Structure formats: structure tokens, C-alpha cells
């Protein structure tokens with residue numbers, strides 16, 4: 193039996209705030225050092241690493257029997273097969289924005305069971321002063337106030353958010369056809385640059401839907417719970433719900449009301 197997920201919320205919020213202090217200290221500083229990952233566009237800064245190290249150290253000190261997966265450091269803490277609770281962390285989601293001095297970036301922290309079912313999620317955007325949180329069965333909040341998805345019922349009225357993966361130059365599945373398919377049908381599209389925060393915007397009703405491919409668990413586990421707890425829906429492009437993004441990392445989130453229409457458009461864009 194797990195303890196009540198909500199009982200971990202104050203700790204998880206403290207982790208996000210600790211990381212936010214670290215990231216904000218270096219925000220818009222010109223001396224950031226970058227290390228390339230999969231391509232020259234996909235890089236990590238010293239601040240991504242410092243943010244993750246602080247979060248991991250705090251979890252290890254408080255819960256040495258928990259497993260931790262960080263985007264930058266991989267598996268840490270207790271072995272995955274022994275731990276009943278796992279933390280999945282993106283220490284900066286939106287590194288490109290962060291390094292450009294654009295305030296739309298976040299710290300994403302999820303607590304999941306060994307099958308990756310989310311128990312709680314915290315997404316903190318320190319430069320925007322917004323902290324989103326949800327615990328399973330307890331609803332979703334922004335800065336402590338309850339949030340809900342929008343009531344928009346058709347694509348014609350919808351603002352959708354998407355994103356483009358780092359492999360878009362080499363992978364023919366680069367989201368271009370999907371953008372072309374949605375563009376004539378919707379009120380407008382946005383590409384903000386932090387998938388975790390994009391999901392929170394859907395949860396808060398600021399946008400009506402979000403889709404992206406090649407998403408990793410640390411990008412979306414916290415945000416997906418926040419959307420569901422705000423009464424929204426999160427699936428793959430075919431409408432299947434699973435704890436982790438599939439091998440192609442395709443995720444579709446919406447207010448629920450436009451989900452089928454988004455699924456149909458995505459299906460058609462792949463020649464369906």
C-alpha cells in the first residue's frame with residue numbers, strides 16, 4: 193500500500209522551488225556553458241545539471257529507498273526493481289528557452305509507482321511565477337488555486353500547442369504534415385517550447401489541446417497527471433491511455449471535448 197500521494201506534495205513542491213532558485217540565479221547570465229547532446233541544437237547547460245543534482249540529493253536524503261530517474265543523470269537512488277516509489281525528473285524542460293533568456297521553461301517532477309502510474313506531479317515555471325501541482329484523485333492547482341480544462345467543443349474555436357523534437361532534420365516523421373493538417377481547421381497554433389508547461393496550459397484552460405511526438409517520460413509524466421486531474425484527457429495519437437509514452441513518444445492531450453477531432457486529424461495526416 194502506498195501512502196496517500198498527496199502527503200508527498202509539500203516535499204515535491206519544495207524540490208521544485210529549490211531547483212527554481214538554482215535556475216533563476218543564472219537566468220539571463222551570458223556565461224552559461226553548454227554541452228551538445230544528440231545534435232548542436234540539443235544541448236545541456238551546467239544549470240540543467242545543477243538543478244538535477246540538487247533535486248536528486250534532496251530525495252536521496254529524505255527517501256533513500258526511492259528510485260530516481262533524471263533526464264541528465266539517468267537512474268539513481270535505490271535500484272528500480274526494489275523501490276516502491278520512483279521520481280521522474282526533468283530539471284529544466286525548455287532548455288532552449290532558458291538559454292535564450294525566454295521565461296517559458298519549467299522544472300518537472302513526477303512521483304510514480306513501479307509501473308509508472310503517476311501519483312503526483314509538480315511543474316514549476318519560476319520565471320513566470322507559476323507552480324502547477326496535482327496528486328492522484330485530489331484535483332489540479334496553479335499557485336494553490338484549482339484549475340480546469342476549457343469548455344471549447346470544436347477545433348474551429350481551439351488554440352492548440354505543439355512542439356518539434358530534436359531529430360526533426362533527419363526523421364521524416366517531423367510533425368510538419370501534422371501542423372499542415374491542423375492549421376486550416378483551428379483558431380490558432382502555438383509552439384512555446386516546454387512540453388511539461390504546455391500540458392499545464394491545457395490543464396488551466398489557456399489552450400484546448402496539445403500534441404507532440406518523440407516525447408520522453410520526464411517531459412510529460414507530471415503534466416499528464418495535472419491535465420487528467422483538471423478533467424482533461426491524455427493518450428497517444430490513437431486514443432490509447434498508457435502510463436508511459438509509447439516507443440514513438442506520441443502524446444495527445446486535450447480538454448476531452450476535442451480529443452476525437454484531434455485524433456481524426458492526426459490519423460488523416462499520417463495518410464489514415
Ligand code: IPD
Pocket residue numbers: 282284285286287288354355356357358384385386387388404406407411
Ligand atoms: C524539450 C521541450 C520542448 C519539446 C522537446 C523537448 P528539453 O525538452 O519540452 O518543448 O518540444 O521535444 O525535448 O530538451 O528542453 O528538456
Ligand code: CA
Pocket residue numbers: 282284285286410411
Ligand atoms: Ca524536456
Ligand code: CA
Pocket residue numbers: 240263282283284285286287
Ligand atoms: Ca530537460
